[in-house]
Amino acid sequence: MAVSTNTTRRRVLQGGLAAAGLSALGIPEWAFPLLAQGETLVPFTDLPETFPAPAADRRVLDIRTIDGPFTPRDKFFTTQHYGHPDVDPVAFRLKVSGLVDRPLSLSLDELKKMAAQDLVAGFECSGNRRPLQGLSSNGRWTGVPLRAVLDRAGVKESAHEFVFFGADKGEEEVEFRTQKYKVEQQFGRSLSREKALSREPFLTWALGGEPLSKHQGAPLRLLVPGWYGVANVKYLSEIHVQAEEYLGKYQARWYRTLRGETINGAVKWTERAITHMQLKSYIARVSQAGGSHKVLGVVLNDGTPIKSVEVKVDEGPWQAATMDPSTREKFGWKLFTYTWTGATPGEHTLVSRVTDVNGQVQPTEKDLEVKKTFLEDNSQYPRRVKIA
Numbered sequence: 076m077a078v079s080t081n082t083t084r085r086r087v088l089q090g091g092l093a094a095a096g097l098s099a100l101g102i103p104e105w106a107f108p109l110l111a112q113g114e115t116l117v118p119f120t121d122l123p124e125t126f127p128a129p130a131a132d133r134r135v136l137d138i139r140t141i142d143g144p145f146t147p148r149d150k151f152f153t154t155q156h157y158g159h160p161d162v163d164p165v166a167f168r169l170k171v172s173g174l175v176d177r178p179l180s181l182s183l184d185e186l187k188k189m190a191a192q193d194l195v196a197g198f199e200c201s202g203n204r205r206p207l208q209g210l211s212s213n214g215r216w217t218g219v220p221l222r223a224v225l226d227r228a229g230v231k232e233s234a235h236e237f238v239f240f241g242a243d244k245g246e247e248e249v250e251f252r253t254q255k256y257k258v259e260q261q262f263g264r265s266l267s268r269e270k271a272l273s274r275e276p277f278l279t280w281a282l283g284g285e286p287l288s289k290h291q292g293a294p295l296r297l298l299v300p301g302w303y304g305v306a307n308v309k310y311l312s313e314i315h316v317q318a319e320e321y322l323g324k325y326q327a328r329w330y331r332t333l334r335g336e337t338i339n340g341a342v343k344w345t346e347r348a349i350t351h352m353q354l355k356s357y358i359a360r361v362s363q364a365g366g367s368h369k370v371l372g373v374v375l376n377d378g379t380p381i382k383s384v385e386v387k388v389d390e391g392p393w394q395a396a397t398m399d400p401s402t403r404e405k406f407g408w409k410l411f412t413y414t415w416t417g418a419t420p421g422e423h424t425l426v427s428r429v430t431d432v433n434g435q436v437q438p439t440e441k442d443l444e445v446k447k448t449f450l451e452d453n454s455q456y457p458r459r460v461k462i463a
């Protein structure tokens with residue numbers, strides 16, 4: 076977009092947001108979406124009074140700025156538990172240890188000499204939820220399949236658990252019965268043998284053709300396509316292969332969902348680990364051009380092909396939305412659009428729902444009442460907009 080038109084559009088948008096009573100927010104520069112000439116953004120009225128100012132090492136994607144398949148590098152959401160560690164990419168070695176025939180210590184150059192591939196993958200933090208929905212993004216990553224590195228190390232028969240440690244660490248209080256112990260822990264996540272040796276997990280050093288930034292896990296990270304963000308260990312420094320289960324804090328405790336499930340006819344309160352993404356869609360932006368309104372939204376799931384996305388306006392019928400043909404990659408997010416005609420002035424509710432080829436339908440908020448903890452909120456989100 077040409078710089079000269081920037082200011083004009085921004086002024087138009089500021090006007091629009093002011094009309095919605097959002098001008099008092101002191102919305103930062105990044106909050107202003109890119110719009111085509113003659114297109115204006117329709118304000119959401121369900122946004123909070125104030126945006127929580129993210130900490131320096133966090134970034135929330137303003138979903139109203141989504142206008143193409145890939146999230147720009149400097150907008151890609153970011154979150155983590157121990158801040159951004161400094162890792163010298165020259166001194167860096169990826170260690171592979173434990174139940175392998177040949178323990179490895181690989182430099183970034185050695186990794187890059189393996190057959191590099193590109194992978195389109197989008198993901199959301201398992202804590203991503205209404206009203207911001209800003210903890211999701213989509214990227215083109217360059218790297219090598221994890222399997223290539225594991226084959227080089229030679230995985231032993233006795234190996235069952237693959238632990239991925241980041242270079243980031245912090246002091247943690249580990250509770251054991253009546254005792255509490257303060258110990259230093261590295262961020263760690265694990266995969267089963269079956270998942271680790273499948274063709275999907277990927278080690279990446281570049282996003283959008285450029286070396287990973289600190290935000291996205293420089294110099295190397297793991298990606299588990301189709302899984303929630305927490306599986307994608309940033310600042311990856313060690314892969315330790317072992318026989319027994321890994322029970323680190325971010326594996327065994329902080330990433331769990333407590334849900335009521337009917338098992339043998341009775342409700343059992345079950346805790347399950349956060350793994351693959353649950354089928355989800357959300358409306359990201361609504362804009363007006365000419366006589367009609369364009370609704371744009373995002374679909375995320377575990378890679379199961381999508382059958383349909385529908386949009387409902389107020390109490391009207393579900394209407395088919397159109398999948399964006401530029402977002403067809405199995406593990407990338409999918410964008411959809413819906414043309415809303417005949418919108419009348421005033422407040423309206425817009426909601427989307429996605430169905431996959433297995434007939435699974437995105438749940439409503441009511442359907443998810445049996446889910447107690449806030450992670451994995453993939454419920455349909457009725458968004459409120461105001462037509463001038």
Ligand SMILES: Nc1nc2c(c(=O)[nH]1)N[C@H]1C(S)=C(S)[C@@H](COP(=O)(O)O)O[C@H]1N2
Nearest residue numbers: 152153154155156200241262304305308309
């Ligand atoms: N080393 C490390 N990797 C991590 C984390 C972390 O705290 N440390 N947080 C995880 C979580 S919870 C999410 S949602 C994603 C966020 O990835 P992003 O910052 O690239 O969006 O990183 C994951 N990888």
Ligand SMILES: [Mo]
Nearest residue numbers: 200201304305
């Ligand atoms: Mo997360």
